[in-house]
Amino acid sequence: MITDPIGNRRSEGFPTSDPLQALEKDHNFVKKLFERYFSTQDQQVKQEAGPEILQLLEMHSSLEEATFYPAVQQLDARLVEECMSEHEQADQLIHQLKGMDPSNPQCDAMFQQLRDAILQHIDAEEKQLFPVVRQSNMDLEALGIQMQAYESNMVATLARESQGAPSSRRGS
DSSP: OOOOHHHHHHHHOOOTTOHHHHHHHHHHHHHHHHHHHHTOOOHHHHHHHHHHHHHHHHHHHHHIIIIIHHHHTTTOHHHHHHHHHHHHHHHHHHHHHHTSOTTSHHHHHHHHHHHHHHHHHHHHIIIIIHHHHHHSOOOHHHHHHHHHHHHHHHHHHHHHHHTTOOOOOOOO
16 A cells, blocks of 8 residues: 555645645645556555545545635636536546446546546646636635644544544535
8 A cells, every 4th residue: 555545644734834735745646546556457456546546536625625615716716616527527436436346347447537537637726726826815824724624624534434433424
C-alpha cells in the first residue's frame, strides 16, 4: 500500500495559510495512486490502490463541495458549476467501481475512464479556477481554517468507522 489516505491526512496536517496547496497535494497524491494502479498487472496491487483512489477522491470531493466551492462561487460561478458537474460524473463512476469485483475485466476500463475525467478536472481547477482564487482578495487563511476543520472532522469520522465505531455521519 502506498499510504492510507486517512492516515496521510492525519499525519501531515492542513496548510491553513494556503488551502490551494492542500488541494494540489491531493491532486498529486491521486495521480500517484492512478500511476501505481496502471503501472502493474498485479491484481493485489490494483486491489489495494483502487480503494485508496476511490476513498481519496470521495474525501477530496466532499471537502471541495462543502467548503471550497461555496466560498469561491462568487469569483467565477460558471467555473465552479463546471467543477461541480465534473464531480457528479466522477461520483457516478466511483459508485459503480465501489460495487464492482476488482477481477471484473470492466474494472480497468472504468478506472481508466475515472482517471481521464479526474485528470481533466484537476487540469481545469489548477489552470483556471485556482489562479482566479489566488488573484482575488479572498481571505485564504480563513478559508483554510474552515477547510481544515471540515477535513479534521471527516478524517476523525472515517477513522472511527474504519475501527468499527458507530458514527454520526449520514450515509454517502
